[in-house]
Amino acid sequence: MSGHHQTLALLLFSVFIAVTLAITTWVSRNRHGSAEEFYAGGRLFSPMENGFAIAGDYMSAASFLGISGLIALFGYDGMLYSVGFLVAWLVVLLLVAELVRNCGRFTLADVVAARMAERPVRIAAGTSSVTVSVLYLVAQMVGAGSLVALLLGGTSGAARSWTVIGVGALMVVYVSLGGMRATTWIQIVKAVLLMAGTVTLTVLVLVHFHGNINELLHSAAGHSGYGKDFLSPGLRYGGSWTARIDFISLGLALVLGTAGLPHILSRFYTVPTARAARRSVVWSIGLIGSFYLMTIVLGFGAAALVGTADVRESNPAGNTAVPLLAMVLGGGEGSTGGTILFAVVAAVAFATILAVVAGITLASSASVAHDLYASLKRPGGKQHSEVAVARVAAAGIGVAAIGLGLLAQDLNVAFLVGLAFAVAASANLPVLLYSLFWRNFTTRGAVWSVYGGLIPAILLVLLSPVVSGSPASLFPGADFQVFPLENPGLVSIPLGFLAGWIGTVTAGEPPDAAKHAEIEVRAMTGAGAV
């Protein structure tokens, strides 16, 4: 990569940082410091604005660079990811968005605590939310470090460390100063940038093949080195039966995990009604669906125009497929067009990471302050202190994420993201669905279903080949691998549901009919919703 790319890319990074800092200052100029404002942005965003913000929260760098990279490397098997990530939104739309908007205030725990004994439920749901957020956050930080270092030419350790520190510091500023309002506007700006960049590249790929999809696919198969096999399943998940079952496990975690992600759930509180929440999900499904359709074109385009071998040579995980494609589409290395397009893609990827990181930090600081701190503090604390706690928590989470991000620099990012989804699907989704739909659900069932999903998910990963027992694992020297799958979802998700059911039927406490009536009426009608 020549110096021109770096200068231009750095310039665009700086413009984005300046614009987002301006937004943060602008929205925080006359803040009142209320919890409503900090966690939910005052609940006055329109469905379209929130739809863009949801899409911005969801389309992480793993989607933009990772999925198209996987398609460029493994062809059709990469496409299975985009399908899972999109179909997951039907769970959110049909079962979660409207009811959660009506029942909760700021966090997942609000929904469950509305029916149950407050303290144990808040501690359980808060713990699992923070766990999911931190896993996701570290994945994004590690991704940011390696990506930016790669895009800026060097893969030196210092560049990566400074990127991680810079991203962490910026997100603390966005979140603690601007709260949900600033975070939402940053997501919207980022979603527009990302869509614009993706549309441009997709149009260029299609123009290059004169709009002939068949020719694009043939060319991709030809330049991949796999021939026809490139276009059908099996290249990545074909081999052993463990690999195949692993893929089913991942597919299950992807489709059920989205509805349990804390930073997605907190987005439904930024709109005034359940109807607006539904319409924002419809917007986001439209945006996310068209985005993933375009990443498929970009992935096959990169295989066809750059070539699978060159993509793998530049980055074994395929993360640089889209930047390389941009360079070729702009006229090749050294040309003005190539330089500009490459820098634009780098800047969009950087914007993506910053925005997603800010969204997750906000959600986890809400869990810490609103659920954990409020439950664990001594009674009689000051009334207005919760937002102050949340701002401090954002800074604390920022520092923790920087530290973990620096420690985990050599970790496989995709596995962290898959793990975050598996934990969300095992610990958060069962308790959420039971609370909303099961008449007899009890406090004990709620607590059991959270821990019954959370603990197995994490234990199974510790005992999996990801951590030990194979040359590619975290500790290649040690071998305490017992569980054969890399993704725990296939086992831990049913365990979460089962634990909730067992906890409920063995509790012996009669379910509170009045509270169930209240939550059901609230969920369906919005009566009494904040």
Add this chain to the structure above:
Amino acid sequence: MRLDDPWDDASASGWEELDGAGGLAPARVPGPAAPRDGHSAADIYLEVQRSEAFQEVRRRYRRFVVPATVAFLVWYLAYVVTAVTAPGLMARPVAGAVNVAMVAGLGQFLTTFLLTGAYARHARLRRDRAALDLRWETQEMTRGAGR
């Protein structure tokens, strides 16, 4: 504090005539709407939950959502399981370079978009008006009720 209530915008109610007059159940809750002394909020929520109007809203929601959820989960899992168990079937060509796997994958996108549209339409036409009426009704009843 709420400036324009999205429950009441024009597009929400403009299509109801198409649905036929019988499509929308009367959302009246049996019983007096005025707050009554001695009734706690819990009693009121129980009363609303038992009312025919509420049961109708809930029935309409569940009648759409339960089959739809089962259908798309089965379709998605069938897709994933087929991809790993029968790659030969998935590799069968359909037209040019496009094979069964491609068609199935794009089919997932298509069904997601279609189901999203169908759900949004169903909720708008069959549920929103009745739910909104119930909401005001309930809030009217709980006003002044002790908790």
